[in-house]
Structures are given as structure tokens and as C-alpha cells.
Amino acid sequence: MISTKMIPAYLLLFIFLVSVFWPIVTEEPVAQSFLYDENGAVVDTTPYPPSSLYWLGTDREGRDLFYLLVIGAKWTMFFALVVTVFRIILAPFLGVWLKSCFTSSWVEGLLQAFSFVPQSLVAIIWLSPFLLYELRSAPPLTMTQSLLLQLIVLTMAGVPTTAKMIGETVRHIHSHDFLDSARVLGGSPFHLVKRHVFPHLFPRLIILTGRQLVQVLNLLLHLAIFHIFIGGTVITSGQEHDQFNAYSSATYEWAGLIGSQYGELLLEPYIVFFPVMAYSLLILLMNMTVKQLEKYYKRC
Structure with missing residues (x-):
């Protein structure tokens, strides 16, 4: 029997599996600039509002x-x-x-500084020169290269503060009497970590994984507002004579759909509303799953 407490986790898995297999079993709808009636007369132009033909509507x-x-x-x-x-x-x-090393004052101060520097600011500084380009220029990186660069930058942006947090937890574990006993009995540093530190650290890592996942989702949304999307940014002309640039996501990831369309809030709000609701639901399900993990490991 499926536990109701695990429903958020099951929903996350269901969304992911549907996203993987949906393009395999369903062809992408052809974008149509005009809709015609049975007599061939134009009845509507893009963007189309939600209807039986387009459940959530279309973009421009x-x-x-x-x-x-x-x-x-x-x-x-x-x-x-x-x-x-x-x-x-x-x-x-x-x-x-x-x-x-974390007991050193200068290392402690350096890591503490990362707590006050927004991760999104670090990521924007490092990613913008490689992902944003002039309209008439070719993208400097391929999709694979963009994904790899974003993976490295977003990972390193969060490692210092996470390492500091884990380091404090490890020092707390080392303060227990059983570790002093194991050390007196001749336990090597590797043995202490393997047999005593890691088993106590593992439940905290599981909970920290969920919290980091929510943090990364928030970070991706911040980057999307600055037109930095997962897999790279596709830049095209928004109007004739290139007066404005149009930014879109190469992968159609949810943060990119929001960041590329937030200008529609005062024009066609549904274009932004549905991606925002989907992203909010994703973060909500992540938070609910993390809460259940915390309750489970507190009981253990």
C-alpha cells in the first residue's frame, strides 16, 4: 500500500518519467501563426489562449x-x-x-564570506560572458559545453558554504566520547571516518541533499531572470531591424520559460502564469519531500 506521506516523492518521479517518455510517444505540435475556419478565413493569431486545442495556450x-x-x-x-x-x-x-583547516581564522573568515555573497551573483559573473552574445554572432558554446560549464559553476558556487556546514557537523561528531575512545584504541583517521563519522553524517547528508535541491532550483530561477538558461540561451531578433533581442531556452526548462516570457505579464499573463505555477509546484513537492525525510531520520 502506498504511504500518503510519500505522495510528494511519487509525484516528482511521475512528472520526471512523463517528461522523459512524452516526446517519444507524442509528436511535437506544429506551431501555427494563424488559425483558420472551415472556409479558410483567419480566425485568430498567436498567441492563442487556453482552449480545447491548446490546453495551456501558446507563446507568441x-x-x-x-x-x-x-x-x-x-x-x-x-x-x-x-x-x-x-x-x-x-x-x-x-x-x-x-x-x-576550518579551525583556522582566515579559512573560517573566507568561508563565512561566501555566506553573504549571493550564489546567483557569482554564477552570473562567470556564466554571462560565455552564454550571452551579440545577436549577429554565433553562440560561443554548444549545448553540451554550456551544460558542462553551468554544472561546474553552479556546483562550485555552493560548495564552500555547504562544506563549512558539514565541517561544523563533523567537528561536533568528533567531540563525542566514543570517538575519543576509538582514537585511544588506535583507530586510524580513515577508520574513524568510515566507522564512526560517516554513519552519523549520512542522515544529515540526505536531508541536506533535499535542501540543496530546493536551493539550486531557486538559483536557476534567479539566473533565468538574467536570461541565463540551462543548456544555453538562444538569442533572436524580437522585432524588425533588430530593435530588441528575444531570449529563449534551448531545452525549454521551466526556469527558462519563466525568464524568457516574464515580459508577457502585462500582455498575455497566462504565458507566464502556467510556468510559474509549475515551478512553484515543483519547489513545493521538493519541500514536502524534505520535511518527510527529516521526520523519518529524527525517528531513527
Whole structure:
């Protein structure tokens, strides 16, 4: 029997699987600039509002918003998960093996400084020169290169503060009497970490993974407002004679759909409303899953 407490986690898995298999079983709707009646007369132009033909409406290019949201979900969820996993792998390594360095005043001060520097600001400074380009220029990086660069930058932006947090937890674990006993009995540093530190640290890492995942999702949304999207930014002419640039996501990930269309808030609000609701639901489900994990490990 499915536990109701695990429903948020199951919903996240369901959304991801639908996003993976939907493009395989369903062809992408053809974008149409005009809709015609049976007599061939034009009855509507893009963007089309929500209807039985387009459940969530279309953007100004005539692309079905429902289809874009479905295929973009996997990029949003998978990329945020990969960044989180790399943070959780690197941060404990620094927190456990370099815990003695964290007692140094200058190292402590350096890591404390990262707590006050917004991660989005660090990411924007490092990513903008590589992902944003002039309209008449070619993109400087391919999609694979953009994903790799974003993975490295977003991972490193969150490692220092996460490592500091884990380092403080490790120092607290080392203050217990059982570790003093194991050390007196001749336990090597590797043995202490393997047998005593990591088993106590592991539940905290699981909870920290969920919190980092929500943090990465918020970070992606901040970057999207500055037109930095997962997989790269596609820049085209927004009007004739290139008076304005139009920014769109190469992968249609959810933060990119919001960041590329927020100018429609006063024109066609539904174009932004549905991606915002989807992103909010994703963060809500993540938070609910993290809360359940915290309750589970507190009982253990």
C-alpha cells in the first residue's frame, strides 16, 4: 500500500518519467501563426489562449505551452539533481578531510564570506560572458559545453558554504566520547571516518541533499531572470531591424520559460502564469519531500 506521506516523492518521479517518455510517444505540435475556419478565413493569431486545442495556450511563436512544460520538466529536475549530487559529493570531502583547516581564522573568515555573497551573483559573473552574445554572432558554446560549464559553476558556487556546514557537523561528531575512545584504541583517521563519522553524517547528508535541491532550483530561477538558461540561451531578433533581442531556452526548462516570457505579464499573463505555477509546484513537492525525510531520520 502506498504511504500518503510519500505522495510528494511519487509525484516528482511521475512528472520526471512523463517528461522523459512524452516526446517519444507524442509528436511535437506544429506551431501555427494563424488559425483558420472551415472556409479558410483567419480566425485568430498567436498567441492563442487556453482552449480545447491548446490546453495551456501558446507563446507568441505558436508553440504549445503544455508540450513545452512537459518536455522541459526533465531538464529542470535532472540538472538541479546533478548539481546537488556534485555539491554533496565535494562538500563532505572538504568538510571531513579538511576539517582541521576550518579551525583556522582566515579559512573560517573566507568561508563565512561566501555566506553573504549571493550564489546567483557569482554564477552570473562567470556564466554571462560565455552564454550571452551579440545577436549577429554565433553562440560561443554548444549545448553540451554550456551544460558542462553551468554544472561546474553552479556546483562550485555552493560548495564552500555547504562544506563549512558539514565541517561544523563533523567537528561536533568528533567531540563525542566514543570517538575519543576509538582514537585511544588506535583507530586510524580513515577508520574513524568510515566507522564512526560517516554513519552519523549520512542522515544529515540526505536531508541536506533535499535542501540543496530546493536551493539550486531557486538559483536557476534567479539566473533565468538574467536570461541565463540551462543548456544555453538562444538569442533572436524580437522585432524588425533588430530593435530588441528575444531570449529563449534551448531545452525549454521551466526556469527558462519563466525568464524568457516574464515580459508577457502585462500582455498575455497566462504565458507566464502556467510556468510559474509549475515551478512553484515543483519547489513545493521538493519541500514536502524534505520535511518527510527529516521526520523519518529524527525517528531513527
